[in-house]
Amino acid sequence: MLSSREEIVETIRKSGHRATSQRIVVYEALWKAGSHPNVSEIHKYASKSDPTISLATVYKNLQLFSEIGLVREMGFRDGSMRYDPDVDFHINLVCNKCGRIEDFDCISLEEIAPNLIQKVGFEVQSHNFEVRGICSRCRS
Amino acid sequence: MLSSREEIVETIRKSGHRATSQRIVVYEALWKAGSHPNVSEIHKYASKSDPTISLATVYKNLQLFSEIGLVREMGFRDGSMRYDPDVDFHINLVCNKCGRIEDFDCISLEEIAPNLIQKVGFEVQSHNFEVRGICSRCRS
DNA sequence: TCATTATCAATAATCATTATTATTTAAGTT
DNA sequence: AACTTAAATAATAATGATTATTGATAATGA
Numbered sequence: 322m323l324s325s326r327e328e329i330v331e332t333i334r335k336s337g338h339r340a341t342s343q344r345i346v347v348y349e350a351l352w353k354a355g356s357h358p359n360v361s362e363i364h365k366y367a368s369k370s371d372p373t374i375s376l377a378t379v380y381k382n383l384q385l386f387s388e389i390g391l392v393r394e395m396g397f398r399d400g401s402m403r404y405d406p407d408v409d410f411h412i413n414l415v416c417n418k419c420g421r422i423e424d425f426d427c428i429s430l431e432e433i434a435p436n437l438i439q440k441v442g443f444e445v446q447s448h449n450f451e452v453r454g455i456c457s458r459c460r461s
Numbered sequence: 462m463l464s465s466r467e468e469i470v471e472t473i474r475k476s477g478h479r480a481t482s483q484r485i486v487v488y489e490a491l492w493k494a495g496s497h498p499n500v501s502e503i504h505k506y507a508s509k510s511d512p513t514i515s516l517a518t519v520y521k522n523l524q525l526f527s528e529i530g531l532v533r534e535m536g537f538r539d540g541s542m543r544y545d546p547d548v549d550f551h552i553n554l555v556c557n558k559c560g561r562i563e564d565f566d567c568i569s570l571e572e573i574a575p576n577l578i579q580k581v582g583f584e585v586q587s588h589n590f591e592v593r594g595i596c597s598r599c600r601s
Numbered sequence: 602t603c604a605t606t607a608t609c610a611a612t613a614a615t616c617a618t619t620a621t622t623a624t625t626t627a628a629g630t631t
Numbered sequence: 632a633a634c635t636t637a638a639a640t641a642a643t644a645a646t647g648a649t650t651a652t653t654g655a656t657a658a659t660g661a
Contacts, residue, residue: 339627339638360617375641380618382639396536400649401617412574414583425581427574430592434552434567441565442597443554451589452570457582479607479658500648515610520649522608540618541648 336389346370347382351392351406357413357422359401387447395449410448416456423456476529486510487522491532491546497553497562499541527587535589550588556596563596 329348330340338344350366351358358366364379383404386392395403395413403422405413412425430448437443469488470480478484490506491498498506504519523544526532533545535553543562545553552565570588577583 341627341639343640373641375643377619377642378640394538396538398534398536399617400536400540400542402540414577414581417586423581423583425574425577425583433573434565434592437554437565437592441554441563442600443563443565443592444595444600445592446557446594448593449589449591451591452574452577452583452585453588454586455584460582460584481608481658483609513610515612517611517650518609539648 332389332391338385338389343367343371343374343378344382344385346374347379348386348391350379351383351386351404357395357403357405359397359403361401363404390447393447393449395451408447410450412450412452414456415451415453416459417453418455418459421456421458425452472529472531478525478529483507483511483514483518484522484525486514487519488526488531490519491523491526491544497535497543497545499537499543501541503544530587533587533589535591548587550590552590552592554596555591555593556599557593558595558599561596561598565592 326345329345333340333344346367347363349370350363354362354366360376360379360383363383364374364376367374367379383392383394383402387394387404390408391406393405393408395405397403407424410427410430412427414423414425416422430445437445466485469485473480473484486507487503489510490503494502494506500516500519500523503523504514504516507514507519523532523534523542527534527544530548531546533548535543535545537543547564550567550570552567554563554565556562570585577585
C-alpha cells in the first residue's frame with residue numbers, strides 16, 4: 322500500500338499520468354471500501370471524499386491503476402469486476418455461499434511454474450488465482 | 462471429456478437433472494467451439510445441431526454444468542464469461558494483446574496449498590488460475 | 602393415460618461497463 | 632503569475648452480456 326499522498330502522486334506521475342484529486346480519492350477509497358470491493362462500493366466511498374465524483378471516473382481510474390500495477394482486477398461470477406489492492410501473488414479463497422473473499426498466502430508463481438518466459442515464451446504481467454468453495458463460517 | 466452420449470446422459474441424470482437433447486447439444490458444442498469459448502460462440506455451434514435452440518437455454522445449461530462440475534466458469538475482463546471444459550487443475554495463460562488462452566500444466570493445488578480444509582477450514586469446489594501477460598506469438 | 606413438474610423458446614428487463622461530448626484542469630512554458 | 636494545451640472530468644446516452652418472465656412443451660411417475 323502506498324501510504325502517503327505524496328507517494329501516490331509520485332507513482333501516478335511516474336507512469337506518465339496526471340495526479341488529479343479524483344485519482345487520489347479513488348486510490349484511497351480502494352482501501353477504505355474493505356476487502357475486494359466492486360466498482361460501486363469503491364464509488365460509494367470515493368463519494369464521501371468527493372460528492373461530485375462520477376462513476377465513469379472511478380471506472381477509468383481503476384482501469385488505469387490496473388495498467389500501472391497499483392491494483393489487480395478480478396473478473397467475477399456476478400458479472401461485476403472486483404479490485405484487489407494487494408498485487409502480490411496469493412490465492413483468493415472465494416466462498417460460493419456468502420461471497421466473502423479470503424486471502425491465502427502460498428508459494429510463489431515462480432515456484433509453481435518456473436521460467437514461463439523461457440519454457441513457453443510467455444511474459445507474465447499479472448495474475449489472478451481463485452479457489453472457490455465453502456468457507457469455514459458457512460461450513461459450521 | 463465425456464466422450465459418449467451415454468456417459469453425458471448418465472452424468473446429468475446422476476446430478477438429479479434431466480438429460481434433454483438440448484443439454485447434450487450444449488455439452489457437445491462446448492468442445493466443438495474451440496478453446497475457452499464464450500456463450501455466444503457456444504450458442505453458434507449448438508445452433509448447428511439444433512437451429513431452434515435459444516441463447517437463454519445455452520446460458521442456463523452452462524450454469525447447470527458449472528454447478529455439477531462438467532465445466533469451469535472463467536469471469537473475463539471484457540465482461541463476458543468463458544467456459545473451460547477441462548476441469549483439471551491448470552494455469553490459463555491469457556494474452557493481454559490477442560486474447561488467446563493457452564493451457565499450462567503445473568503442480569497440483571494440493572502441492573501449492575496443502576490441506577486448505579484443515580488449515581483454514583475451506584472446502585475446495587473449483588478453481589480458476591489465470592496468469593495474464595504477452596504470449597510468444599505477440600512478443601515476436 | 603393423466604398429472605405434475607422440469608425445461609424450453611422467445612423476448613423483455615436489468616445491470617455493469619463503455620462511449621460521447623462539452624467543460625474543466627494539471628502541469629509545463631513563457 | 633498568467634498562458635497554453637493535451638489530458639481528465641461530469642453527466643449521460645449507448646452498448647452488450649446476463650437474467651427474469653411467461654406461456655408452451657415434454658419427461659417422468661402414478
